[in-house]
Structures are given as structure tokens and as C-alpha cells.
Amino acid sequence: MNFEAVLKDMPLLLNGVLITVVIAVGAIILGFLIGVLCAVVRIAPKTNPFIKVLDVIVRGYVTIIRGTPTLLQLLIVANILLIGIYNSSTNVVVPIVAFGLNSGAYMSEIIRSGFNSVPSGQMEAGRSLGLSWGQTVKSIIIPQAIKTVVPTIFNEIIVLFKETSVVSYVTIFMAGQQVYDLLGISDKRGMVTGNYLAYLCIAALIYLVIVMLLTQVQKFIERRMSKSDRH
Amino acid sequence: MIDIKNIYKYFGDVHVLKGLNFTIDKGEVIVVIGPSGCGKSTFLRCLNLLEEPTYGEIWLSGDLLTPVDPYLHVDVIKASKTYGKMLKDRLDSGEVLSEELEAEIVAIIKRDDLLKKNEGALYNRLIKEIEAEYRIDINLARRKMGMVFQQFNLFPHMTVRKNITFAPVKLGIMSEEDANKSAEELLAKVGLLDKIDEYPDMLSGGQKQRVAIVRALAMKPEIMLFDEPTSALDPEMVGEVLGVMTDLAKEGMTMVVVTHEMGFAKEVATKVVFIDDGVVQEEATPEEFFNSPKHPRLREFLSKVL
Ligand SMILES: Nc1ncnc2c1ncn2[C@@H]1O[C@H](COP(=O)(O)OP(=O)(O)O)[C@@H](O)[C@H]1O
Ligand SMILES: [Mg+2]
Numbered sequence: 001m002n003f004e005a006v007l008k009d010m011p012l013l014l015n016g017v018l019i020t021v022v023i024a025v026g027a028i029i030l031g032f033l034i035g036v037l038c039a040v041v042r043i044a045p046k047t048n049p050f051i052k053v054l055d056v057i058v059r060g061y062v063t064i065i066r067g068t069p070t071l072l073q074l075l076i077v078a079n080i081l082l083i084g085i086y087n088s089s090t091n092v093v094v095p096i097v098a099f100g101l102n103s104g105a106y107m108s109e110i111i112r113s114g115f116n117s118v119p120s121g122q123m124e125a126g127r128s129l130g131l132s133w134g135q136t137v138k139s140i141i142i143p144q145a146i147k148t149v150v151p152t153i154f155n156e157i158i159v160l161f162k163e164t165s166v167v168s169y170v171t172i173f174m175a176g177q178q179v180y181d182l183l184g185i186s187d188k189r190g191m192v193t194g195n196y197l198a199y200l201c202i203a204a205l206i207y208l209v210i211v212m213l214l215t216q217v218q219k220f221i222e223r224r225m226s227k228s229d230r231h
Numbered sequence: 232m233i234d235i236k237n238i239y240k241y242f243g244d245v246h247v248l249k250g251l252n253f254t255i256d257k258g259e260v261i262v263v264i265g266p267s268g269c270g271k272s273t274f275l276r277c278l279n280l281l282e283e284p285t286y287g288e289i290w291l292s293g294d295l296l297t298p299v300d301p302y303l304h305v306d307v308i309k310a311s312k313t314y315g316k317m318l319k320d321r322l323d324s325g326e327v328l329s330e331e332l333e334a335e336i337v338a339i340i341k342r343d344d345l346l347k348k349n350e351g352a353l354y355n356r357l358i359k360e361i362e363a364e365y366r367i368d369i370n371l372a373r374r375k376m377g378m379v380f381q382q383f384n385l386f387p388h389m390t391v392r393k394n395i396t397f398a399p400v401k402l403g404i405m406s407e408e409d410a411n412k413s414a415e416e417l418l419a420k421v422g423l424l425d426k427i428d429e430y431p432d433m434l435s436g437g438q439k440q441r442v443a444i445v446r447a448l449a450m451k452p453e454i455m456l457f458d459e460p461t462s463a464l465d466p467e468m469v470g471e472v473l474g475v476m477t478d479l480a481k482e483g484m485t486m487v488v489v490t491h492e493m494g495f496a497k498e499v500a501t502k503v504v505f506i507d508d509g510v511v512q513e514e515a516t517p518e519e520f521f522n523s524p525k526h527p528r529l530r531e532f533l534s535k536v537l
Contacts, residue, residue: 124281125384129398129450130374139401143388 030100035107249509377447437468
């Protein structure tokens with residue numbers, strides 16, 4: 001194992017890190033937006049047929065995503081987007097959409113359980129003051145739900161971040177469209193230079209450092225929120 | 232001020248309210264009592280539609296809060312296809328058209344719950360017309376009805392000040408400045424001005440409930456609904472909350488209070504109401520209610536609680 005050679009290759013690896021981060025951040029943002037929307041649909045009173053239809057769609061979506069392998073979802077999205085619509089050389093759109101859709105289902109369940117953890121009296125108090133359902137959800141329920149969901153959301157973010165490492169192996173089948181994220185580029189350079197294990201170890205170290213950073217951010221946010229509890 | 236017309240409330244197979252009628256006039260202090268599980272909370276929550284009645288109508292100062300209940304409108308029943316068919320059958324069999332016949336058919340339709348989903352265009356139009364003329368948005372109606380809960384339900388992520396000012400400011404009823412001034416005045420009245428910048432979890436139960444009352448009052452409601460406001464309190468804190476409620480009654484606030492505090496009922500109520508088996512079984516002034524209860528179930532109930 002020659003670590004020095006790997007360090008000289010750092011610019012390429014850092015470019016891989018950048019792609020990994022772009023995919024993860026994009027997917028987390030997309031997943032969070034989908035998650036919030038789906039969770040709101042799930043808890044909305046089923047008074048009109050439109051909401052009822054949306055609710056059925058959301059439930060189907062969550063069931064399908066949770067019931068099928070992530071890798072398979074990525075392959076399906078890659079096939080639809082790459083062959084059907086998209087055509088670009090560093091194609092991060094495919095993994096962002098695929099992981100975003102995947103994570104959205106999990107986030108929606110997490111956020112929904114957060115909503116449900118807020119006592120029903122809070123909604124009743126808001127409504128009894130004349131606030132609309134939407135106003136109450138936004139100003140009364142969500143701020144309280146956030147506290148309970150932050151740890152679980154961060155777990156989901158960390159899982160998602162690590163899961164993105166399969167993208168280069170998935171996109172390998174899409175001629176000329178392979179995405180070289182951190183693991184992808186390490187794998188490739190390792191093969192080419194014959195210094196395979198060293199490259200993998202360095203990649204592992206970088207993943208580990210980023211996950212530890214995320215954990216620190218999580219701890220910081222949790223500390224700040226528990227402070228506002230103790231007023 | 233509030234007209235409760237023939238309210239039914241079903242939770243699946245559980246029939247909680249079964250044709251409850253009641254009228255509340257301005258300035259009245261109504262105390263509602265009854266055995267646990269008899270539907271006192273359900274009744275109170277139907278008034279501001281936290282529970283939607285299964286049938287029946289709620290009217291607030293001439294505004295309709297619920298959807299139209301066709302059974303309460305003779306002209307609507309008469310516009311239905313069912314009525315038309317029944318009338319035609321009777322006329323075909325040789326009866327003559329008369330007010331008595333019409334009234335009889337209407338009564339049968341009411342008794343046997345015969346109206347269906349689709350009763351024709353005329354029927355639908357009549358209902359739409361009534362709703363267009365009388366029905367108001369429930370969010371607007373709720374501004375006029377303050378509610379106080381057994382569990383206080385203060386917003387834990389807001390200071391006392393924010394708890395009180397949030398809704399009036401958000402709904403554009405008051406400027407932030409006016410809302411603050413009003414919050415300070417009301418808090419001073421209940422002796423809690425020094426807590427204005429605290430968060431709810433720093434307050435005792437009695438203090439929380441007084442803040443909850445102030446929060447409801449900040450909307451300048453026309454009527455206040457209380458659902459067992461002292462039941463979750465330690466005994467030594469019951470007095471301070473009842474005191475605030477007594478003051479409020481003296482100022483002329485219209486109030487509906489579900490409570491087990493018989494002392495409050497005797498001294499403050501203008502009328503005491505006994506709910507059992509889904510309807511109002513007895514309503515009377517406190518003297519009459521407690522000194523000569525008529526309904527046997529009420530007598531039994533009073534013998535247990537007094
Ligand atoms: N949301 C609900 N779903 C099903 N049953 C309910 C619901 N709310 C109340 N009930 C039932 O209705 C009955 C009356 O309840 P409630 O109005 O709370 O009584 P009270 O306030 O007089 O003690 C009880 O039997 C209760 O179990
Ligand atoms: Mg109750």
C-alpha cells in the first residue's frame with residue numbers, strides 16, 4: 001500500500017468528494033421537500049376527495065419505496081432519465097432524483113411521526129382561536145414536531161450520504177454516463193495504479209470524517225434546541 | 232346568542248348526543264354537569280365545531296356554523312324528490328291535498344329518516360340558498376368563541392406574551408403593539424404580569440390555566456367555553472382559576488362551563504344543565520336545580536357528588 005501516491009492524486013479524489021456531496025445535498029433537499037409535503041397530506045383531515053386521492057398516492061409511493069431495494073430504484077430512475085430524457089456527461093441529476101425520491105418516503109414517515117408526537121390539544125387550541133388548519137400546522141405543530149424529528153432526520157441523512165456510494169457502479173451500465181463520486185473515482189484510480197487497497201482506505205477515511213462532521217452538527221442543533229426547552 | 236338545534240353526534244357506533252336542543256342567551260353563565268362520559272365535552276366541542284355534529288345545526292347570533300340540516304327546514308323537505316313521490320302516491324290513492332296531509336308526510340320523513348343523498352335540483356338549490364345567506368366561515372366564528380381546556384394546551388414553544396398575542400396579530404385583528412398592550416392589561420388583571428416573558432413550563436398549573444383564559448380573552452370573544460378548567464389542577468390552585476372565572480362572569484361575559492365544582496355552579500351560574508343519555512335532561516336556576524331536582528338520574532347524581 002502506497003499512501004503517498006494516493007495523496008498526490010488528491011485533486012481527483014476531492015472532485016469525487018464534491019460530486020458525492022452535491023448528490024447527497026441535492027437528494028436530501030429534494031427528499032426533505034417531498035417528505036414534508038407527503039407528511040402534510042397524510043395528517044390533513046380527509047374532508048375533500050382531492051386530499052383523499054393524494055393520500056392514496058402518497059401511501060402507495062411510501063409502500064413502494066420502502067418495499068424495494070434502493071439500488072433497484074436507482075437503476076429504474078437511471079433507465080428512465082438517461083435513456084429517455086437526459087444526456088450530459090457528469091450526470092448527477094439521476095442519482096439526485098433517485099435518492100431524493102427514496103429518501104422522501106423515509107423522511108415523510110419520520111416527519112409524520114413527529115407531527116403525531118405533538119399532543120392533539122395543540123391543534124385544538126390553535127383552531128379554537130380561529131387559526132386555520134394551515135396556520136396552526138405551520139406555526140404551532142411544525143415548530144414542536146421539528147424537535148422530535150431532528151435526531152431521526154440526521155440518521156436518515158447519514159444513511160443517505162453513505163448510500164450514494166453506489167452511483168458509480170449503477171451508472172457504469174449507462175454508456176458514457178458514469179458518475180465518478182468519491183468511491184467511484186477511488187475505485188477507478190486504484191485499479192489503474194495497482195494501489196487499490198490504499199485508495200479504498202483513503203476513501204473510507206474521507207467518508208468517516210464527513211459523517212463525524214455531520215454528527216457534530218446534529219449534536220450542536222440538538223443542544224441548541226434543548227436549551228430553548230429549559231427557559 | 233347560541234342556538235343548538237337537534238344535535239346528534241355519533242362516533243361510529245357510539246351515539247353520544249341524541250337530538251340535543253339548547254339556547255344560550257347573552258350574559259348567561261351556563262354550568263353543565265353530568266356523569267363522566269355522558270358527552271359534556273362533546274357537547275361543548277360541538278359548539279365551536281371542534282367536533283362536527285353528525286346531524287343538527289348550531290347558530291351563533293344569527294349565523295349558521297354547521298352545514299344545513301335538511302330535517303330542520305320544512306320547505307327543504309318539501310322540495311325533496313322523496314316528499315314529491317310520497318305526496319303523489321297519497322293523492323293517487325284518492326286523498327285530497329291539505330295542510331294536514333303535507334304535515335303528516337313531513338313528519339313521516341323526519342321520523343323515518345327518509346331523505347337520501349340525491350333529492351333533486353330544487354332541494355339542492357334551497358340548501359345552497361340557505362347556506363349562502365346564513366352560513367359563515369368557521370374560522371371567523373371561532374374568533375367569537377374562546378375556549379379553555381382541561382389540559383391548558385398552552386403553546387410550549389412560545390412565551391406567555393406570544394401565546395396571548397400570536398392569534399390576534401396573525402389574524403390581523405390587532406397590531407402587535409395593541410396586542411401587547413392588551414396582553415399586559417389582561418395579565419395584570421389575573422395577577423400574572425410578572426410572568427409575561429416566561430415560557431409555559433415555568434408556570435404552575437393554576438398559572439397556566441389563567442394564562443390560557445387570558446389567551447382566549449385576547450381575541451375579544453363574545454362567549455367563553457370552559458371544559459373542566461380546574462380538573463387537572465392541584466386542589467390549592469382551583470380557587471385562583473375559579474376566582475378569575477367568577478370575575479369574568481361578573482363583568483357580564485357569556486359563559487358555558489363544564490365542571491364538577493358545585494360551589495361555582497351554585498354561586499355563579501345563571502342556569503345549571505344536566506346532560507345524560509345524549510340530551511339535556513334538566514335545566515334550571517341553581518336554587519331549583521340543587522334544591523328540587525326532578526329527574527331521578529339527576530337526584531342520584533347529586534346524591535353522589537354533594
Ligand atoms: N373522538 C372520539 N372517538 C370516539 N369516541 C369518543 C370520542 N370522543 C368522545 N368519545 C366517546 O364519547 C363519549 C362522551 O365523551 P365526552 O364528551 O368526553 O364525555 P364527558 O366529557 O361527559 O366525560 C364517551 O363514551 C367517549 O368515549
Ligand atoms: Mg369531558
